[in-house]
Amino acid sequence: MHDLTVLGVICILGVTCYVMRAGGYVLAASMRDDGIAARFLRLAPGNLFIAFIVGGCLSGGLAGFVGTLVALVTMAITAREWAALGAGFGAALAASAIGL
Amino acid sequence: MTAAGFRRGLVAALPFLLSNGAAGLVMGLTYKGLGLGAEHAILFSLLVYSATAQAITLSMWAHPLPVVAMVVACIATNSRYLLMGAHLRQLFGGLAPRKMLPTLFLLADASWLMTNSDADRNGPDAGYLLGSSIPMAIGWVGGTALAYAAPLTANEPLRLAAALLPTMFIATLLPSQWKNVRSLWPWLTSAVAALLVARFVDPSWSMLIGGGCGTLVSMMEPKDA
Structure with a gap:
């Protein structure tokens, strides 16, 4: 390129x-704070994130799904982004190593 | 915009040197795994300066580059900045645009949240926004640069990181998006629509169309979820 x-x-x-x-x-x-465009923008992020994650899991295979799930759960528990990323990546590596 | 506010924000955000540094390093290693040169990777983190946008555009990297889809993805995923910016206008509307507009170049989720919290305690001060933004930006861009200075090469874990980290980046942001049980139907709609689009249309559009469908379902609720 x-x-x-x-x-x-x-x-x-x-x-x-x-x-x-x-x-x-x-x-x-x-x-206008109460306009349709403002409401759409306010509601969009969570839905976009879900759709993105689904697409990523689909292309990442089972190891990707396991890693993403572990990252999500770790984030929900610890609220620490990089702990979640580390745990998720570790889980994906482990899943990949055992052939998932 | 005061010097005291700037200092207060700078000190409060110092921990972000570490966390954003680690994140920037991961992003840099992912860029490295893709074969992107150091100058391009650093420029990417400097100009785009958005983990979400960078993660998403990274996942769309192809030959030729799908520029329009990438721009639309950046707009869609960063739409929250429009609302953050609108809210900042309420706080700092009296400030000259020549001071505020350059500061907004470094606007991030965390600096916006911290600025709002500080405004509640000490009154609105755009100096705080600028001060808190600087450690975050240095960490992010510095981490990306460090990935190229470190003696690492593309190997299996790095390739796996390139493939999976963008999705994981977004997954870590998801808990903050959950409002209550009314989020469930829009999210299910987004997931199913994304799945169908990825399977039958084109994976690069699954996020936009899936997320759009879910948002329309969200809008059917009389009140925001």
Whole structure:
């Protein structure tokens, strides 16, 4: 893949993320808190996360599913992101090693 | 925006040097496993600066790069920033845009939460937002750079990390999204729709379409879950 192509994509994604960060602040003056768009945005993240996890588990196979499940449970118990990531990755490695 | 608020935020967020450093290291190792060069990986963490967006776009990495799908994914998964930004306007609306807009470049979930909490205790201070954002950004970008400085090569665990960590990143954010039992139906809808889209349409669109379907179900509730 051409370096300039990758660089261009990174810049586009960087600008997109900044627009999301600054956009709410800039648009807040004209956005109704009780509008449909505001409600959709407020409700979207959890649903998007679930859909993303399902897609990831599907492509990661059984080891991926085990790792994701362990990460999720560890996070729910400890509320520590990197403990959850460590436990999940360890579980996925173990599952992969035993041929799952 | 005061210097005292900046210092208060900077000190309060120092632990994030470690946690974001570890996270950035994992992200950097994943980029390394993908074959991305150090400059590109560091620039990615610096400009995009979002674990969610980076994890999701990483999972979509292909030849050729699906740029439109990646942009849509960034918009969809970072839509919460719109609301955070709108809320910050209520706190710091009187501040000059030339001060606030650059600060928002470093806006993160944790710095937003910390700023809200500090505003309750000490009154709104955009200096706190900037101060608390800096250790988080240094940790994240520094961790990504460290992954390339460390003597690690792509091996089986690294390949596994590249394949699985994006999903796990998102999974760790899930408990914070659970509101109550009314989250169940939208989440089930999202999961089933994502499964169907991944199986019969295209895996790269499963999150957007699945999440959109679930959100529509959420909106049918008279009150937010």
